[in-house]
Amino acid sequence: MxxxxxxxxxxxxxxxxxxxxxxxxxxxxxxxxxxxxxxxxxxxxxxxxxxxxxxxxxxxxxPVDDLIYEFGKYMLPVLADKYPVFFQDVESPIEFLKSVNDIIHVEVKKLFDGATPPLVTVANVNQNQAEIHYASERKLCRLLEGLLEGTADHFDKNISYHHKQCMKDGFDDCILNIEFNEPVPR
Ligand code: HEM
Structure with missing residues (x-):
């Protein structure tokens, strides 16, 4: 890391x-x-x-897992402060989350030689829900959950999520169903 x-x-x-x-x-x-x-x-x-x-x-x-979660939540506003460019003109949590894999972590790999950020893909499910897939040998899905919470706070929105499949149970990726309390843009 x-x-x-x-x-x-x-x-x-x-x-x-x-x-x-x-x-x-x-x-x-x-x-x-x-x-x-x-x-x-x-x-x-x-x-x-x-x-x-x-x-x-x-x-x-x-517990270690709670600290990792808190770390993710703590990290998001610090990242927003350090790398404001990734938040510019981004209007919603889903738009931001969708940019993580294809924009942010791509830039991270250019900026930091040898960085191996995780796979984090996001897809709309219906008007209020999206599904996030996470895969990394590090299995830091609690960090991802904290980052999700931090993202909701950053945009001053409520997000609830259900971790419906976890790498720690032997699956190839984690799947989290995220529910927003308003319609999510596509
Ligand atoms: C400005 C925003 C962000 C920046 C600059 C950033 C940058 C980074 C960097 C530098 C790493 C370490 C990679 C390595 O050492 O190999 C990392 C790891 C990670 N990032 Fe991001 N990130 C951002 C936002 C996010 C968001 C919003 C999420 C998820 C919702 C996310 C999920 C993760 C996770 C889970 C890891 C831990 C490594 C792993 O699981 O393998 N990141 N990120």
Whole structure:
């Protein structure tokens, strides 16, 4: 995973839990590379990210999956601030979500050498519903759920979703049915 994601996780730990917890995590974590510091454009093993979240889970008594979800929710407004171009002229959550695979993550691959973002495709189902497919060896669908929630907040809309198929149960991809409380543009 790119260093830029580690840097976002560090900001979450410091903002929500404080500098001391961050330092304690770094003292205890057995990282596989010569990090920290994690540098934005560099690539680090996913296991280093999980090591940070696992230690945070021990220290906060919050489940790893809940922390990953919170990380996704935390990440979205920070990304909106850092990369406003991806939000310009985008008027709805669905329009934004549809741009992730074909625009945002394509640019991410150009910007960050060696980035391997997940597959995230979105299709309308009916007037109020869409279906999102997610596939990644990392199986970070809880991060995706947090990002979905963050997207709804960003556009000041309500979204509810049902995770109807999950990679963690052995499927090739996760499928989430998303329901909007207003008709969704195609
Ligand atoms: C401005 C918006 C965004 C930017 C700049 C961005 C950028 C990135 C970057 C740099 C990574 C790390 C890839 C790697 O290290 O190989 C990543 C991963 C990821 N992104 Fe995005 N992203 C954005 C929005 C979104 C949104 C809205 C979603 C989903 C709704 C999403 C889903 C994910 C997920 C789930 C991962 C974790 C990696 C995985 O599952 O394999 N991203 N993104």
């Amino acid at each position: 790119k260093g830029v994601i580690f840097n976002l996780l560090e900001s979450l730990v410091i903002d929500r839990f404080g500098d001391e917890i961050m330092e304690e995590i770094y003292e205890k974590a057995e990282f596989s590379a010569d990090a920290p510091p994690f540098i934005g454009p560099e690539t680090y093993p996913d296991s280093d990210l999980i090591a940070i979240v696992s230690l945070l889970s021990e220290k906060s008594n919050l």
